Amino acid sequence: MxxxxxQENTLLTCEGLHQRGHDVTLITGPQMGPEGELxxxxxxxxxxxxxxxxxxxxINPWRDMSAYKTLKWLLTNLDADIVHTHSAKGGIxxxxxxxxxxxxxxxxCCCRALQKLRQAQGQxxxxxxxxxxxxxxxxxxxxxxxxxxxxxVERSAAKVTDAFISVAQAMTDQALAVGIGxxxxxxxxxxxxETDIFLQKPSGDELKRLRGELDINPEDIVVTCVxxxxxxxxxxxxxxxxxxxxxxxxxxxxxFIGDGHWRNKIEKQIDRAGLKSRFRLSGLVSPQRVAExxxxxxxxxxxxxxxGLARVxxxxxxxxxxxxxxxxxGAREVVNDKTGFxxxxxxxxxxxxxxxxxxxxxxxxxxxxxxGLDYCCKEFDHHIMVDKIEKIYNNLLR
Numbered sequence: 001m002x003x004x005x006x007q008e009n010t011l012l013t014c015e016g017l018h019q020r021g022h023d024v025t026l027i028t029g030p031q032m033g034p035e036g037e038l039x040x041x042x043x044x045x046x047x048x049x050x051x052x053x054x055x056x057x058x059i060n061p062w063r064d065m066s067a068y069k070t071l072k073w074l075l076t077n078l079d080a081d082i083v084h085t086h087s088a089k090g091g092i093x094x095x096x097x098x099x100x101x102x103x104x105x106x107x108x109c110c111c112r113a114l115q116k117l118r119q120a121q122g123q124x125x126x127x128x129x130x131x132x133x134x135x136x137x138x139x140x141x142x143x144x145x146x147x148x149x150x151x152x153v154e155r156s157a158a159k160v161t162d163a164f165i166s167v168a169q170a171m172t173d174q175a176l177a178v179g180i181g182x183x184x185x186x187x188x189x190x191x192x193x194e195t196d197i198f199l200q201k202p203s204g205d206e207l208k209r210l211r212g213e214l215d216i217n218p219e220d221i222v223v224t225c226v227x228x229x230x231x232x233x234x235x236x237x238x239x240x241x242x243x244x245x246x247x248x249x250x251x252x253x254x255x256f257i258g259d260g261h262w263r264n265k266i267e268k269q270i271d272r273a274g275l276k277s278r279f280r281l282s283g284l285v286s287p288q289r290v291a292e293x294x295x296x297x298x299x300x301x302x303x304x305x306x307x308g309l310a311r312v313x314x315x316x317x318x319x320x321x322x323x324x325x326x327x328x329x330g331a332r333e334v335v336n337d338k339t340g341f342x343x344x345x346x347x348x349x350x351x352x353x354x355x356x357x358x359x360x361x362x363x364x365x366x367x368x369x370x371x372g373l374d375y376c377c378k379e380f381d382h383h384i385m386v387d388k389i390e391k392i393y394n395n396l397l398r
Contacts, residue, residue, distance in 0.1 A: 168330025234303025
């Protein structure tokens with residue numbers, strides 16, 4: 001439960017279902033790394049939390065087998081109607097464990113007549129297994145053998161999955177293209193947000209204070225990136241484009257929100273570019289703080305090379321900010337010629353040009369920002385997400 005999109009989605013789902021009277025248990029691995037955590041909030045949610053120490057992101061056969069056995073034991077004792085998994089590691093081990101529990105339950109129905117009766121009552125199909133695809137483990141930036149391995153494992157898990165939820169149509173299309181599941185199993189559900197905190201407009205004095213805390217002048221144009229400081233998040237492309245833009249525009253400051261293992265590397269890249277005075281790194285901040293800093297920004301730029309559907313895109317739009325994004329995965333499902341700019345990945349020239357257009361034109365920023373706000377208000381409220389997920393559960397149980 002680090003600070004991330006898949007984790008926020010899981011948290012909001014658990015909270016929403018618990019508030020509607022469902023018996024919810026969250027099984028998660030330990031919080032690790034510099035990205036921040038959501039586990040403390042989860043403990044305040046009123047539902048059951050179980051931390052499995054061996055359930056960790058890095059692949060480790062011994063540790064993963066131990067996590068699988070623990071999950072199987074937990075799911076047997078929980079007697080869940082639905083097992084809903086998120087992310088790659090949790091998705092594979094969780095679905096395999098749930099399938100083993102289901103098979104064990106079916107094997108107990110040794111009498112054919114009794115088995116038919118229990119099937120009619122829905123007893124022999126517990127638990128139903130749901131998986132949300134936030135992003136896919138296979139992608140062009142890893143070796144071919146790893147892609148083959150990840151695809152084979154996902155195909156195996158898909159055979160025991162009753163329903164898939166994808167946060168973007170692009171995820172559905174990519175999964176089906178390599179034979180993961182069947183089209184009728186998939187439902188697109190945008191990853192919900194706590195929209196209220198992004199819709200709150202700070203006063204002029206509050207904006208001045210927020211900028212002052214980061215040593216940013218009120219008249220500066222602030223170009224912001226919200227992402228973990230990690231591989232494939234694209235900070236290096238923003239720094240490269242800033243070399244040219246900083247010469248053309250004296251009043252522009254770039255703000256990186258987030259933290260991660262690549263922080264030192266990114267700081268060195270900024271230093272080598274001679275741009276230390278033009279960049280601000282906020283470090284880890286709370287979701288509330290992210291909303292405030294987006295409100296205090298003028299432009300959102302997102303250069304990640306792989307992402308199911310980056311939550312920061314609708315977050316920035318809810319704040320009325322124009323967005324620039326590389327055209328990867330689900331980005332085009334929210335970014336279009338009305339709400340921002342979609343660029344070919346790694347296209348530095350286009351990154352310079354589009355930032356320049358928005359830096360130079362306040363009216364263009366406001367026009368694009370309003371279009372994004374109008375769209376995202378209708379699509380990304382977390383209550384709508386929970387409505388759709390609950391409907392999927394009910395359909396499976398019927």
